[in-house]
Amino acid sequence: VARAADVDDLVARAQNGEPRAVARLISLVEDESPALRQVAALLAPLAGKAHVVGLTGAPGVGKSTTTSALVTAYRAVGRRVAVLAVDPSSPFTGGALLGDRVRMQEHATDPGVFIRSMATRGHLGGLAAAAPQAIRVLEAAGADVVLVETVGVGQSEVEVAGLADTTVVLLAPGMGDAIQAAKAGILEIGDVFCVNKADRDGADSTARELRNMIALGREGNGDPAGWKPPIVKTVASKVEGIDQLMGALESHREFLTADGLTARRRKRAAAEIEALAIAVIRGGFTTPHRAGQLDELAGQVVAGQLDPYSAADRLLG
Amino acid sequence: VARAADVDDLVARAQNGEPRAVARLISLVEDESPALRQVAALLAPLAGKAHVVGLTGAPGVGKSTTTSALVTAYRAVGRRVAVLAVDPSSPFTGGALLGDRVRMQEHATDPGVFIRSMATRGHLGGLAAAAPQAIRVLEAAGADVVLVETVGVGQSEVEVAGLADTTVVLLAPGMGDAIQAAKAGILEIGDVFCVNKADRDGADSTARELRNMIALGREGNGDPAGWKPPIVKTVASKVEGIDQLMGALESHREFLTADGLTARRRKRAAAEIEALAIAVIRGGFTTPHRAGQLDELAGQVVAGQLDPYSAADRLLG
Numbered sequence: 300v301a302r303a304a305d306v307d308d309l310v311a312r313a314q315n316g317e318p319r320a321v322a323r324l325i326s327l328v329e330d331e332s333p334a335l336r337q338v339a340a341l342l343a344p345l346a347g348k349a350h351v352v353g354l355t356g357a358p359g360v361g362k363s364t365t366t367s368a369l370v371t372a373y374r375a376v377g378r379r380v381a382v383l384a385v386d387p388s389s390p391f392t393g394g395a396l397l398g399d400r401v402r403m404q405e406h407a408t409d410p411g412v413f414i415r416s417m418a419t420r421g422h423l424g425g426l427a428a429a430a431p432q433a434i435r436v437l438e439a440a441g442a443d444v445v446l447v448e449t450v451g452v453g454q455s456e457v458e459v460a461g462l463a464d465t466t467v468v469l470l471a472p473g474m475g476d477a478i479q480a481a482k483a484g485i486l487e488i489g490d491v492f493c494v495n496k497a498d499r500d501g502a503d504s505t506a507r508e509l510r511n512m513i514a515l516g517r518e519g520n521g522d523p524a525g526w527k528p529p530i531v532k533t534v535a536s537k538v539e540g541i542d543q544l545m546g547a548l549e550s551h552r553e554f555l556t557a558d559g560l561t562a563r564r565r566k567r568a569a570a571e572i573e574a575l576a577i578a579v580i581r582g583g584f585t586t587p588h589r590a591g592q593l594d595e596l597a598g599q600v601v602a603g604q605l606d607p608y609s610a611a612d613r614l615l616g
Numbered sequence: 617v618a619r620a621a622d623v624d625d626l627v628a629r630a631q632n633g634e635p636r637a638v639a640r641l642i643s644l645v646e647d648e649s650p651a652l653r654q655v656a657a658l659l660a661p662l663a664g665k666a667h668v669v670g671l672t673g674a675p676g677v678g679k680s681t682t683t684s685a686l687v688t689a690y691r692a693v694g695r696r697v698a699v700l701a702v703d704p705s706s707p708f709t710g711g712a713l714l715g716d717r718v719r720m721q722e723h724a725t726d727p728g729v730f731i732r733s734m735a736t737r738g739h740l741g742g743l744a745a746a747a748p749q750a751i752r753v754l755e756a757a758g759a760d761v762v763l764v765e766t767v768g769v770g771q772s773e774v775e776v777a778g779l780a781d782t783t784v785v786l787l788a789p790g791m792g793d794a795i796q797a798a799k800a801g802i803l804e805i806g807d808v809f810c811v812n813k814a815d816r817d818g819a820d821s822t823a824r825e826l827r828n829m830i831a832l833g834r835e836g837n838g839d840p841a842g843w844k845p846p847i848v849k850t851v852a853s854k855v856e857g858i859d860q861l862m863g864a865l866e867s868h869r870e871f872l873t874a875d876g877l878t879a880r881r882r883k884r885a886a887a888e889i890e891a892l893a894i895a896v897i898r899g900g901f902t903t904p905h906r907a908g909q910l911d912e913l914a915g916q917v918v919a920g921q922l923d924p925y926s927a928a929d930r931l932l933g
Contacts, residue, residue: 335925336923336925336926339923339924339925339926340923340925340926342923343917343920343921343922343923344920344921345920346920347918347920357674357675358674428924431924432924561918564918565911565914565915565918566914567914568913568914568915568917568918568924568927569910569911569913569914571917571924572910572913572914572917572924572927572928572931573898573901573910573928573931575924575925575927575928576901576928576931576932577894577897577898578928579928579929579932580894580897580932581890581894584890584893593886593889593890594882594886596885596886596889597882597883597884597885597886597889598882598885600660600885600888600889601664601878601881601882601885603660603661603662603663603664604660604661605660606653606656606657606659606660607656607745607748607749607885607888607889607892608652608653608656608657608892609653609656609657610885610889610892611889611890611892611893611895611896612896614889614890614893615893615896615897
């Protein structure tokens, strides 16, 4: 268990950009250390300085490859970059799969890059609460850009939009086409669209289809006036189109005036606070007494003696 | 608004298998009608009679086509079948996409089939609470089998396992391969695996890879002793392998002894009760006073004056 003085020291060292201190702080967040609240209190005034970019899309579209190529592009213009690869909701396997880490190896020796996988399984408040806290650690450590990539699918597909200033939705021709993206509910969350693997057949028709569906889906959705989500075609594995993608991200960041950015972040903070509050309440259900009561009520529901609404009332009452 | 006497009548008519009464009751659930609690109370003793089968898998694997083919297979052996197509978590577009309904048209005139799309967007307690209630309606109406299919991706991918007695995980060669399924956390939830589009290249290797990953992933996962999840290859669009798939579902249902089935359902009911209880509390956050307080706290977090954990305490306290 980290002591209070240790935490002070860790935050100070993270502010100096020491990778081990950054890693340790994120572990404290991830593991829900008892020191979490102290970490959070120390980080609060240090956050809000980076451009937080979320990358989302179906498995196989090339999120990791694109993220890695973006890191190179941002480094080439002198930005300090942090990557947070969030392993979402698999309730069974903790930790990110190795493949994604391997693809990031090329940046392993660059002191201007910090890469971290994070499991949010079972975290108090889930992704909605754990990831923002990790982002604050990375901001405190001086990242100019934080790329938040979700590993795999899950609720995180949509949730990642709630974490980011700018959300990139990735598609690839032929596999996760525009209609599937629409089904997944991720068309509406994109500030920037990226058709990756654009050297494959069907890239143009995917982009065209996408453009139509975006126009359709966004009618009356209250987009900030004037922002039309661009569609960028990339071949991340060959570093094609990546500068254009970075350019689109920068344009969106510039488009978000100070007011627009604050409004997004305020909404984000509200969701985070609510997730934490609900987690506190949910935690109350796991005490032995309440857990026993819940199991008893569940037995009555299965037996048809009680309906679940009445059972919920009894659990709360 | 449905009156109390109307609801009594609706439930009685649904028990007689009248499709309009069934549809109306599910609408009451979906719309969170004030009559919901009365509906729930009336349904409680009528539920638990059907085999609830969940179908999950990445977009594009052919869930709807497989579901439709399964309906035909179950009808051929005289079962009454209900399909509940759950549109998960898109916070933007209510209602299921048309395409899925179209594929089900062939069953539209069969009185032994009831098909219903259901949006759970914004539902009190989400999918976890809305879908079980709809399943009870279908059971009350005399369904022998309820096929629960999720439309698109989202947290529902994993959540659907919590709704079903038997969960089918669908994959297709080359698009949502076994590694991607592992990433999505859906390998562990399958009682039966289905490699659909098995006439495509790579079907055998997908099945092989899947078999290896299942063996790997399930070690020590507390599976009911003796059940080895079978892998069935299908070409649903050509109705190939569907009888084998149905056979695997039946085998799993038989494998679940009365005790095993009750244990699964009890766990499911506990999750449902908890989701409803949390929804009641979350509802409390939306009163004008509390919503204003939350927004105020979020502003302080964005400004770096307060950390989110302390903000959650203040919201609750």
